Amino acid sequence: MKRILAFIILVAAASCIDPYIPNIKGYKSLLVVEGLITNENSSYKIKLSRTAKDVSSNPAKVTDADVYFTDGDGIKTHLQNSGDGYYKTDSTSLTGVIGQKYTLQIITSDGKEYKSEECTMLPVAGIDTVYYEKGEEISGTLGESFTGIKIFLNSAEATGMNQYFRWTFEEAWKFIMPGPQRYTCTIFRDTTFYFEEVPVVKDVCWKKNQSGEIITSSILSGGANYINKQLIKFIAPAKSDRLTQQYSILVKQYSISEKEYDFWNNLKKVSESGGDIFDSQPYKVISNIHNVNDAGEMVLGYFEVSAVSLKRIFITVHELDTLYLPHYKTDCVAIAKSPDDWPGGKRPTWAEIYRMFTETGDFTFVMPLLKSGDILGDPVGQSKLLKLVFSTKVCSLCEYSGITTKPDFWIDLE
Numbered sequence: 001m002k003r004i005l006a007f008i009i010l011v012a013a014a015s016c017i018d019p020y021i022p023n024i025k026g027y028k029s030l031l032v033v034e035g036l037i038t039n040e041n042s043s044y045k046i047k048l049s050r051t052a053k054d055v056s057s058n059p060a061k062v063t064d065a066d067v068y069f070t071d072g073d074g075i076k077t078h079l080q081n082s083g084d085g086y087y088k089t090d091s092t093s094l095t096g097v098i099g100q101k102y103t104l105q106i107i108t109s110d111g112k113e114y115k116s117e118e119c120t121m122l123p124v125a126g127i128d129t130v131y132y133e134k135g136e137e138i139s140g141t142l143g144e145s146f147t148g149i150k151i152f153l154n155s156a157e158a159t160g161m162n163q164y165f166r167w168t169f170e171e172a173w174k175f176i177m178p179g180p181q182r183y184t185c186t187i188f189r190d191t192t193f194y195f196e197e198v199p200v201v202k203d204v205c206w207k208k209n210q211s212g213e214i215i216t217s218s219i220l221s222g223g224a225n226y227i228n229k230q231l232i233k234f235i236a237p238a239k240s241d242r243l244t245q246q247y248s249i250l251v252k253q254y255s256i257s258e259k260e261y262d263f264w265n266n267l268k269k270v271s272e273s274g275g276d277i278f279d280s281q282p283y284k285v286i287s288n289i290h291n292v293n294d295a296g297e298m299v300l301g302y303f304e305v306s307a308v309s310l311k312r313i314f315i316t317v318h319e320l321d322t323l324y325l326p327h328y329k330t331d332c333v334a335i336a337k338s339p340d341d342w343p344g345g346k347r348p349t350w351a352e353i354y355r356m357f358t359e360t361g362d363f364t365f366v367m368p369l370l371k372s373g374d375i376l377g378d379p380v381g382q383s384k385l386l387k388l389v390f391s392t393k394v395c396s397l398c399e400y401s402g403i404t405t406k407p408d409f410w411i412d413l414e
Contacts, residue, residue, distance in 0.1 A: 029051055029053070029060070030051045030298055030299065030300050031048065031049075031050060031106075031108075031299050031300070031301075032047075032048070032049045032050060032051060032299075032301050033047075033114070033116075033287075033301035033302075034047040035303055035304065037094075037096045037102055037304070037305045037306075038096050038121075038254070038306055038307065038308045039096040039307045039308065041095050043088050043089055044088065044089045044096075045086055045088050046067050046087045046088075046104065046106075047086055047087075048061070048067070048085050048106065049062055049085050050062060051300065061084055062085055062108065063081065063084070063085055064108070064109040065087070065106050065108045066078070066107040067079040067105070067106050067107075068105055069102055069103065069104060069105075071100055071102055071103075072100055072118070077093055096121050096305065097121065098122070098123050099121065101118045101119065101121075102118070102119055102305050103115065103116055103117070103118050103119070104116040104289070104303040106289075112291060112293070112294075113291070113293065114289055114291055114292065115289070116288050117303075119303060119304075119305035120257075121255075121305045122256070122257065122306065123159075123255060124165075124253060124306070124307040125155045125157065125158035125165075125255075125309065126155065126156040126309045127153060127154075127156065127310070128154045128156045128226070129153070129154045129311075130151065130152070130153050130232070130249070130311050130312075130313045131151070131154075131313070132149045132152070133149065133150055133152065134149060134150075134325070135147075135148065135149065135150035135234065137150075137234045137236065146236035146239065147236065147325060147326055148234055148326075149315075149320070149323070149325070150231055150233075151232045151249060152231060153167065153227065153229075153230045153232050153251055154226070154228055154229065155226050155227035155228075155309075156226065157225050158219050158225050158227075159225075162219065162220055162258065163218065163225075164216070164217075164255070164261035165217050165218065165219075165253060165256065166214075166215065166216050166253075166256050166260075166264055167215040167230070167232060167251060167252065167254070168210070168211045168215070168252045169210075169211045169232055169251045169252065170208070170249070170252075171207075171208065171210075171211075171247070171248070171249050171250075172208045172209075172407050172409075173206065173241070173242045173244075173245070173246065173247040173248065174204065174205070174245040174246045174412075175205055175207065175241045175244050175402070176245060177202065177203045177395070177396065177397075178330045178395050179332055179334050179366055179395050180201050180202055180366075180396055180398075181198055181201070181202075181364050181366050181367075181396050182197065182198055182366060182367045183195045183365070183367045184198060185354060185365050187351050187354060188379070190349060190351040192380070192381060193380045193382075193385070194377070194378075195380060196376070202398050202404050205398035205402040205403065205404060206402050206410070207241075207242075207401065207402040207403070208402075208407070214264050214265075214267060215230070215231075215232065216256075216261060216268075232251055233249060235247075237328050238326040238329075239328075240328065243315070243317060243320060243325070243328070244328050246316050246317065246413060246414070247314070247315045248315070248409075249312065249315075250311070250312040250409075251310065251311055251312075252308050252309070252310050253308065253309040253310070254304075254307070254308050255307050255308075259286065259288065260288075260302060263285065263286045263287070263288075264302075266285050266286060270285060286302075287299050287301060288302055288303055289301060289302070289303055314411060316414050318414060330395070332392065332394075332395030333395075334366060334389050334390070334391050335357070335363070335389070335391065336389045336390075337353050338353070338385065339353065349382075354388060357390040358390075361393075362393060363390045363392055363393065364390065364391055364393050364396040365389075365390055366396055368380070368385065368387070368389065369386040369387040369388075370384050370385060370386055371383075371386050
């Protein structure tokens with residue numbers, strides 16, 4: 001939603017040589033609503049925020065509202081305020097039912113009442129297959145071509161005249177930390193060093209990512225009654241460590257109404273439109289939420305009600321060997337330093353070198369290099385030191401780029 005506001009404010013000036021920020025008279029902060037009910041047995045979330053006049057500012061969170069759902073039978077389910085603009089249901093208090101109707105209602109602390117249109121949960125076709133093929137994509141301002149894999153989806157047969165779909169996905173992948181921390185260091189009187197081996201070297205890590213793309217399609221009467229080869233995700237292994245060990249993607253397929261389909265397509269057009277002053281005016285982004293007592297107030301966002309189908313696949317690096325894809329090259333490097341690396345003038349001591357890197361907060365001490373001797377638990381004098389090795393935290397500690405805990409769903413295939 002922040003991108004929509006940025007587009008509306010800057011569309012007339014984004015391509016000018018000199019930046020221009022218009023003086024917006026009569027600006028009003030708009031309520032932004034994001035939320036979804038499905039037939040999954042899970043907690044449902046509504047996120048409330050308000051747009052900001054300055055496009056470089058973060059939207060203000062709405063943290064003091066009363067939020068609840070009402071179904072077609074008149075049963076209300078109140079959401080708990082979980083902070084930071086989020087309101088959630090207990091996973092056991094409400095599970096969406098196909099064919100049931102749902103309405104979202106919001107009452108803000110200033111007494112304003114907002115209400116969504118009544119939305120019916122439509123049935124959704126199943127997902128037949130999720131698969132990948134080698135492919136290319138052109139991206140970037142210079143139109144650079146990248147080779148990688150394209151992940152596609154085929155749906156099962158869908159019933160009904162017209163069917164509208166939206167897809168999201170959740171990614172997870174295992175990777176190896178390039179330069180994990182192997183030793184810790186304690187310095188005594190700036191001259192004696194104690195190096196202790198890290199009990200467990202955390203070199204196996206995982207990352208997670210949720211889709212931000214808008215992916216929609218439709219099945220219209222008179223055509224095929226299934227979705228075939230819908231592109232979900234392109235991965236360029238030269239640009240990401242996703243395919244260095246093992247990768248997983250969970251694809252979610254939603255059934256949506258024609259109006260919601262138009263909402264997502266218009267939102268996609270707004271976000272992808274250019275910024276030339278002679279461009280057409282921004283597409284109208286339809287919302288199904290309104291102020292009960294002020295029909296003229298604009299609200300951003302859409303209350304979604306949708307059944308969902310899911311399918312997960314795993315891809316191992318060895319499966320891709322026959323595709324001869326480019327390899328990922330990390331830009332992580334180990335920095336090994338000693339006083340001799342500062343020729344001429346006053347050289348830092350070993351202790352000063354250690355503090356020089358570790359006290360900035362950007363680097364981790366990884367390990368020592370010694371001329372001779374056993375380093376485990378033994379005091380080491382300066383004369384035995386050859387180098388102290390450091391690495392950036394994002395390259396040495398899992399917590400700075402991912403997680404060390406294997407996800408619950410994860411299955412190691414090799």
